Amino acid sequence: MNPLDILRTQGLGLLAAIREAGDSDLLRATFSASQLVRYRRAAEMLHRAPLARQRLAQASLERILVITKHARGLRHGDRYALLAELALLDGSIDDIDLKARDIVRARNAGNGPNLGRRAVRGGKTTDTNGNRTFTVTGPERDIKRLLSTLDARARSLRAQDTALTYEQAMYDALMTSTGPAPYSLMPQVIIPLPDWLRLRSHDGDETIFAATDGTTVTGAELVSGLMADDHVAVLYEPLVGPVNAYRAQRHANSKQRLIIEGRDLMCQWPGCTTPATECQMHHVTAWKHGGNTNLDGLVALCRKHNGRNDDSPDRPPRNGRIDIGDDGSVYWSRGDTVRRNNHPLLDKSGRAVAKRVPQ
Template sequence: MELLQTLKLYFSQGIGILRIAYEHSPYDLESFGIVLPKAKEYAKLADALVGPADSPRLQRESIALAEQRQLSLDHLVMVNRHAKKLKKRGAAWKLRAELIAHEGSYKEVNAYGNRRVKEIQGEKPKEPGVKVSQAKNGMVTMTVTDTQRRITDFTKTLDSIETTEQPRKKALLEAFWKLIDSGGGLLQPEYRTVIAIGLDQSATIVRGEGNESIVGASDGTTMTGAEIVNAAMSGTLGDKIYAGLFHPTAGPVNLYETRFASFKQRILAMAENLVCPWPDCGVPADRCQVHHLDAHKNGGQTNPSNLSTLCAYHNGVNDDGDVPGKNFTKPKRGRMVRHRGKVKLLTPGGRLVSNMHDLSAMGAMDLI
């Protein structure tokens, strides 16, 4: 009976649990026994429901009502799933308030939420564009959205190109590349991507024996030794090749100090972290910003050991470790630090968490 009461208490304390989640990072919540995907979901929900809002009065009233009604986390997740579809200022909190106040079971409120979103938004047409996924196991997916007429005509064009006998999706891909090549092929820009290669590995590749060598690159891809040699021979690696020196515990060696990272310092930072080092992020270093581990405003220097790459989002949410009493802000997401040479996330709860992305283990600091 006591266990049943505990279970009932848990399911009735959705807002209370979110207040706890708001004070911790998902990785701290994971240490409490919550699986990481669920911890991330709770952290995002906490930001939305108990964090700063554009309708503070409505937020206070709605949160108080949710506590009074003892709504569960699952119920609040469902409410927020509907509300976050509304982008107009104040609209999301109006719908949250409406759904929190709506009487009924989870299923009934969910159905009501679906209807309300459709009523408020109307039918939302798809927007034309091209979407490219992140690389996974050497493969990337590109999705093209356009009018029915244009996509149909394009598909017919591909169907008209002679290909080998194979399943249709593979035949379309073959036809696609034939069409591209017939128009002059792809551009071959000079490389701006950083390729992280250990000293021993580079010697093997230079000798032409690196066909089995797999190295990571800052554009989120991997290359074989043979591909690197071919790129060098074709001139796509450019006429200059830079070598970076890394210390096993200090990280990139010091070059010189400036307010903004120099070209060489950026190259070193990209070679160290081929993707954003924030846990579970896969944004390639080519699209990342250079980040001061110890914030420049707090006296952090612009030298390689104090620099890292971070994607724009995580660079923005990183807690800069402000000086208490001066420009102190309460830590929430955690901050990137260098620990035993490698850049890791230090959570508000004191945990050190590494990015487990495949390319994270292929950067320069993992090659020494």
């Protein structure tokens, strides 16, 4: 069979295979994480819609993805019946996309705009040029009004500078109308402790270190003169983790958050790029199961992955769980599958720096 024929007619079989494969290494080596999210959503929906499956038996993958996407957008009524209806649409993929959108929009029209979907989604991934993208979703009239205002300003900017593209002028118009919000960056400087210096004790809010020459030194003395007033120095011991933080109640205190943000840098769930400053402090051993709010048992996880984590290791695995290895590394596991967040930036995290210090 011609490869194009496979793509054109075997979409249903591919989605069924993806659903059955779970979270295999083969899938992750073949598809991106965002692709797998789309495919699994479509596969689960079709699994519950036998009539739609029958009508899409020889449909392409892209056609299936388009109609399942629009069927999920139905706010009231039977989505699976609508899916079977949309499965009868013909034409090109673009034609089906437009027809399905119009059908679902007409079904939703009597309910007014879905204000629950209004959102500004901030970009978390930086491209090779150092740029990020964010999206805005809202009622069509609000978005149209905003774009019309920016369009007028963009045209004025282009009249002043003919080298500007329309898209560049629209960005500049947005920045000049709202301006970037005040943003204060507080650097953390990670200082790996040398082999001759070891943590001795905590004294109030200070940490006491013992040197091999028999003397002691405080954390404040150790960094005095090295850091400017607008920096925060976080001290690490190899394999042990950050020091100078204490047990709190259920939620991490501000000092623990500060240290963990430098130690983890971002959500530790494989593939996630949410910065640690936007994460929750996850108990590796759940609080309800006796976990302590200590640094060696807390890991930065975004709200989504903290909620998905399988807190009970005794129950059958569903989404997988975050754990910490004997060497201090964080990993995700589900059954026999083990993965880590391998984002390149994590090589500069406090956790990684501490592991590189010679023993």
